[in-house]
Amino acid sequence: MLEQQWQTNPGGPAPSRPYLQLGLSKNVTYTYDANRAEGDRIIAVRINGEALDLAKDYKVATFSFLAAGGDNFRAFKKGVNTDTALVDRDGWEKFFEDNSPVSPSYAKHAVQVTSLKDTYRVGATVSYTLSKIKLGSLGSPADKTVSSKLFYGDGQSVTLPSKAVVNDSAALSFALPAGASGAMRVESTVYPNGTKIVVPLNVTGAxxxxxxxxxxxxxxxxxxxxxxxxxxxxxxxxxxxxxxxxxxxxxxxxxxxxxxxxxxxxxxxxxxxxxxxxGDASLSRFDRDGRRHDRQGRHDGVRRRACPDEGQRPGADRGHGGFGHWHRSHGRGDDLRRHHRLGSATVSNGSATVSTDVSGLTVGRHELSVAYSGDGNHEASTTAVDVNVLKGTAPLTATSAGAAYGTAAKVRVTGGPGASGLLYLANGDDMIAVGFLQDGVATVSLGKTVLKPGSYTLDVYYGGSASFDSAQTTVGVTITKGATTTRKVSVSPTKIVKNRTKATVTVSVAGAGFTVDGGKVTLRASGKTDTGTVKAGKVKIKLGKFTSTGSKRVTVTYAGNEVAKSSSTSFTVKVVKK
Known part of the structure; x- marks a missing residue:
């Protein structure tokens, strides 16, 4: 069915419209490569978050025109067709009646993946490009970053570096885990629109x-x-x-x-x-540099003989005392007095380990000068060492006390000191909030009615910056039902005559921070009960006739609904003889 979006006529010339894209429900996503051969363009399909099972029967709802194979979608004719007799216009109207107000999702259901191989070797480097990411709908915000995670083995996973979305595409490149093989997948989320992309990988050994x-x-x-x-x-x-x-x-x-x-x-x-x-060299990866750098960009030190005599044999006199300094170099041959000192250590038995704080250096390669001050037996000397400062990590933690429906729940997020940049909060496929991490701290407010009462596990994603890699975590948020206030608005007519008048009572039910829609209101007076349903915060209920005169107490009870708590009030009416 999806392959037939690239149109072909059975046994005839190609149609005038070579491509017709199908609209899919939110529970279906797929990846494709339009450059592949006919019949091989769809890479993977996910339904309700699970891979398409070719041995399973699926129920598909569509228009009668397509179900009959219209527009060359001949695959529909291979299924069992059941005519529901429903009209699409009526279905649309019913949906909006039941779900209003509604807000659009800007997540895209189909994303192109190019340069993906059918199989990969154990330990290989995987590179592919995601494109046609943007939905293009009116009001859709610009996509900024792609967050990805590789899943492999028995529930193992590794977070991949985030990638910026540039010209509606993002290029991913990463090394497969050493020794791991079999079916793998990369799950990516595009922020802020929440597009979900799953790319399957087949990794085999020799x-x-x-x-x-x-x-x-x-x-x-x-x-x-x-x-x-x-x-x-x-x-x-x-x-x-x-x-x-x-x-x-x-x-x-x-x-x-x-x-x-x-x-x-x-x-x-x-x-x-x-x-x-x-095996051979391509089946495993080794760091040929021989020097180790952690993700915070701090070099773990270089052990180097402090004496300028590089040919000194074992057991010969080695330098003691004196200092070894690391400086940020501004070019070979510069006067070291103009350099910024990053650390120092005392030479012992010809060597020293200098711990350096490189937080003031930008990400990338730097040439550092190492200066030995000399001692009574050794002259001063200098050398240089290259240090690669990597992006720092900003491991996230997030907490929330939750809130009542109609009140903005707040999520407190902490990351690495100095980390700043955009934060995204998502509930499954839906992006629900955006915040900003400033110096490792952020408080993100959720919309007052963005989550209905219940317990949620939200995804928290930090998009990274020029100095810090992206990071993600989850946070539990509990939303309780919102408070309501019920009151009498009016009674009409104001004069109620015994055994004659059926007065109409207008009742308002106000939510704390939200409009109440739905839920039963019950009026009780003189042993009789009358009910009505709240719409847009109000309800009109007609009272029955009163059989006696005098002041009558009327109690009003709102039963609540899926988002609103119950509430009640009371008032009196006067019944006259005539």
Whole structure:
């Protein structure tokens, strides 16, 4: 069905309109690549947050025109068609009657994914681009960032760096977890519009095959081995084992190798052998730099001999005393007196570890000057070291005391000191609030009626900044029913005659911070009960006839509804003889 959005005529020329996009309900999302071949453009479909099950039957509601295969959507004709006799216009009107007021969702249901491969190798780098992200509806705010998380293994996950949305697209690139394979997925959320994107990944290791062979005892046996990988041709070593004993090895060339085995190592008769591929450099990742940097951008120090004699042999006199300093360099050959000192340490046995505070440095590579002041036996010397300052992390925590419906619930968010930038709060697919993290602290107010009474787990997302990576957390928020006040507005007519007049009572029910709509109001007077339903905060109820004269007490009780608490009041009316 979704593939047929790219229009084709059965056995005829292409239609004049090559693409017709279907509108989908909010519980359906999909990813696609329009550049792929016909029939292969849809990458993944999610229904109610779960992957489409091709073995499952789904019920689809659509117009009779499409259900009959109109506009070349021939897939509809393969299903069982049930005519509901409903008219689309009536359905729209009924929806607005039952759900008003309504507000639009700007989340997009279909996003293009390009440069995605069918399979990836274990430990490989995955790169793809999300495009056509913006919905384009009137009033839709501009999308700013994409937050992503990789799910793999048995419930394991890793948060990926956030990416900015530029020209309606965002490019993602990340390394797969070392040693992990199998079905994976990347779940992304576009902020502030809340578009959800799920991209499936198929990660496999190398596949090893070998043919059974026969030989004569005393002669060598040649075993042909083929190793194939999901991306590039594997390289490295293969080994043939009998039990735990290696009986032969060979090096792969163009993915194949011939392993020569001495039959005397096997013995006469049938032998069960195991072919083992050890992997190659592309199956695991190593940091060749040899220096370690944490995400806060703080270098853990470089141990370097403080003496300028680099050729000093072990056991020779080593420098003691003196200071090693790290300075921010402003260019080679600058006078160190003009540099900003970042840290210092005392040399002991020829080395020192200098802890440096690089919070004043921008993200990126910096050349630092290391200056040794010398001692009684050693002259002063200098050198330089490169330090890569990475974005800091701002791990989020969020708390909320909740609120009553009609009152703005507040969410207190804390992050890393110095972190600033936009915060987004979402309830599932719906973006419900935006705030700003300032120096690691923010208080975000939710709309008074954005959440109905109940308990919620909201997603809190920090979009990051030039100095801090994005981060996310969750917060529990409980909304209770809102308070109401019930009062009599008027009684008409004002003169009530015994056994004759049926007076109409107008009652208002006001919510604290919201308009009450729905819920029963009951009037009780002289043993009789009359009821009505609140609409837009008011209700008119006709009283029955009074059978006696005098002052009559009327009690008014509002029963409440799904968002409003109950409330009550009372008043008196005077009944006359005539």
């Amino acid at each position: 596949s090893v095959t070998a043919d059974a062979v026969a030989g004569t005892y005393g002669d060598d046996v040649a075993i042909a081995v083929t190793v194939s990988g999901p991306e590039e041709t594997p390289t490295g070593e293969v080994a043939v084992k009998k039990g735990d004993t290696v009986v032969g090895t060979a090096t792969l060339a163009n993915g194949t190798a011939t392993v020569t085995v001495d039959s005397e190592d096997l013995g006469a008769g049938a032998s069960n052998l195991t072919v083992v591929y050890a």
